[in-house]
Amino acid sequence: MMNCSVEELKKKAKSIRLNIVKMVGPGKAGHFGGSCSLAEIVSVLYFRKMRHYPEDPKWEDRDRLILSKGHGAIVQYAALAMCGYFPMDELWNLKKLGSMLQGHPDMKKTPGIEANTGSLGQGLSISCGIAAGAKLDGKDYKVYCIVGDGETAEGQIWEAAMAASFYKLDNLVGILDCNRIQATGPIAERFDINPVKEKWLAFGWHVIEIDGHDVEQIISALDQADKVTGKPTMIIAHTVKGKGIPFAENTAAFHNGIMTREQYETACLALMD
Amino acid sequence: MGVHNQRRVYGETLVELGRENNNIVVLEADLGKSTMSCLFQNEFPERYFEMSIAEANMVSFAAGLSLTGKIAFVNTFAVFASGRPFDQIRQGVCIGRLNVKIIGSSAGLSDFGDGATHQSVEDIAIMRAIPNMTVIALCDGIETEKAVRAIAKYDGPVYMRLSRNDLEDIFPEDQEFVIGKPVVLKDGTDIAIFAMGTMVGPALKAAAELEKEGISARVINVSTLKPIDDNEIINLARGMKGVITAEEHSYIGGLASVVTYALRNTPVPFEAVAINDCFGQSAESHQELLDYFGLNSEGIIRKARLILGA
Structure with missing residues (x-):
């Protein structure tokens, strides 16, 4: 278990982004956009909030993080490696044949990955099931589930939303990564998911709205979620797609994009201390 | 029973x-x-x-x-x-x-x-x-x-x-159920009838009728469609003049697929009693529908005669 300070967490988020850039490298496609939007959130979860022991990834009382938006796998891989779930060198084998790091999270291959996600809309339901299992077992661990804002077009998200409030899963904390852009462009120009807050409230969730890049706000929202009883919590995190990589910010081009060699160097320079 | x-x-x-x-x-x-x-x-x-x-x-x-x-x-x-x-x-x-x-x-x-x-x-x-x-x-x-x-x-x-x-009731009380293991419910020497689920009963009935015509049928209950050992099917079909599958399912991807794939290198006449790539419809009884689709002992007997030229 780690208890990094706010300053340390900011540095961790920056390192996570640098590792994302390095593990994908130039000339290869990677989901930079929706991974970089999560760097602070994932950093706070792994390096401060969650109870977990990287040396014992199956410890039964651990807090769980499920990345329902599985295409953001590289942000989780960077954090897991930095925590010590596997050697940093594994990051350089990303998506290579036989690698433990698949294009989308695979619980059978990667220590620290809790479920197989990537087909959108399913991770929140899986998280509900884990939270319900925890309650049956009388366990007090938390289940954190990161959902993409574009992902909420999937009807199953709203099935899960109903199930979570019906079963009073107050040990479940959703984090909605509102970076406003999906694979081919702005979400609002496809299915407008707004009003987001009112939707989750209407589905019976406790809702907290934050700046998803403000480490202190993230910490405070996660702490507030601990105190909520009788209902699940959704933290609506307003984020910037591609945050921290200058040319990737606020563009659909780097939802799953390829960096040129020059862009790679620009990104590394921007993210180095 | x-x-x-x-x-x-x-x-x-x-x-x-x-x-x-x-x-x-x-x-x-x-x-x-x-x-x-x-x-x-x-x-x-x-x-x-x-x-x-x-x-x-x-x-x-x-x-x-x-x-x-x-x-x-x-x-x-x-x-x-x-x-x-x-x-x-x-x-x-x-x-x-x-x-x-x-x-x-x-x-x-x-x-x-x-x-x-x-x-x-x-x-x-x-x-x-x-x-x-x-x-x-x-x-x-x-x-x-x-x-x-x-x-x-x-x-x-x-x-x-x-x-x-x-x-x-068909399955012997003292027979163990093992995942992946087909069970011979009646032995025979002329044809092998591999049957699944609700078609096992009609297969046994068909075998009894065929016996009267001098045709000896082995009836195999295939309850695990996957995983299944091809060799098990090959052995159960060995020496037979023909093989029939019977299932309340499309011939695509069900028991007929399982058995024909297992027997892909075995030159033995084959017929399937199955639903012919079409949807069901409403009827007043299950049996009425099964009869409509030829999913009964008569259907199996017809295929047996077809294979054996009887």
Whole structure:
């Protein structure tokens, strides 16, 4: 278990982004956009909030993080490696044949990955099931589930939303990564998911709205979620797609994009201390 | 010979398993009174999850429960269990090889009145195609009880289809149910009839009729459609003048596919009694539909005569 300070967490988020850039490298496609939007959130979860022991990834009382938006796998891989779930060198084998790091999270291959996600809309339901299992077992661990804002077009998200409030899963904390852009462009120009807050409230969730890049706000929202009883919590995190990589910010081009060699160097320079 | 209903036997066995093992949990999509998962609900309400009319969430939720060490039994009609949450089963359950049992109730044409939307002619095909999935269909209530116990012990994903209507007892009480193991219910020397689920009864009846014509038929109950050892099928077909499969399912992807693939290098005449790539429809009884599609002992006898030129 780690208890990094706010300053340390900011540095961790920056390192996570640098590792994302390095593990994908130039000339290869990677989901930079929706991974970089999560760097602070994932950093706070792994390096401060969650109870977990990287040396014992199956410890039964651990807090769980499920990345329902599985295409953001590289942000989780960077954090897991930095925590010590596997050697940093594994990051350089990303998506290579036989690698433990698949294009989308695979619980059978990667220590620290809790479920197989990537087909959108399913991770929140899986998280509900884990939270319900925890309650049956009388366990007090938390289940954190990161959902993409574009992902909420999937009807199953709203099935899960109903199930979570019906079963009073107050040990479940959703984090909605509102970076406003999906694979081919702005979400609002496809299915407008707004009003987001009112939707989750209407589905019976406790809702907290934050700046998803403000480490202190993230910490405070996660702490507030601990105190909520009788209902699940959704933290609506307003984020910037591609945050921290200058040319990737606020563009659909780097939802799953390829960096040129020059862009790679620009990104590394921007993210180095 | 007695008569049992697979759904009721399933529900009762689930209750017994629930008493033996606290990790058994049951999920239902608002059809509990039909699938008989309601029996479990009555006794173990805290381990019963009514997931309402939302099958996709139900399956992924079950995957989550299994990640906490639970043995999750997911219930709805076969057509919905195999069709609506296909992706959830594939992605969330099978890739991770999770301990989730998908129980397809009212399978085949057995929901006779409700018509094509509620009848499953392709559930076995869909589920067989998914890596890591075990696929099971049962001939009667006796086998159902043994199979439910066996799949609860097995750690991994299973799809099991159940028929809606009462079936005569066939499976020997003293015969062990082993996943992957076909069982010879009647031996013979001229033709091998591989039968699945509800067609095992008609296959035995056909074999008795054929015996009167001097044709000796071996009847094999194939309750595990996957995994199955090709050599087992090759051995059971060895020396036969012909092979027939019988199933209440499309010939595409079901038992006919299993057996013809296993016998791909065996030059033996083959005929299938199956649904010919079409949907079901409403009828006044299950038997009326089975007869309409030629899924009966007469259908099997016709194929036997065809193969043997009798």
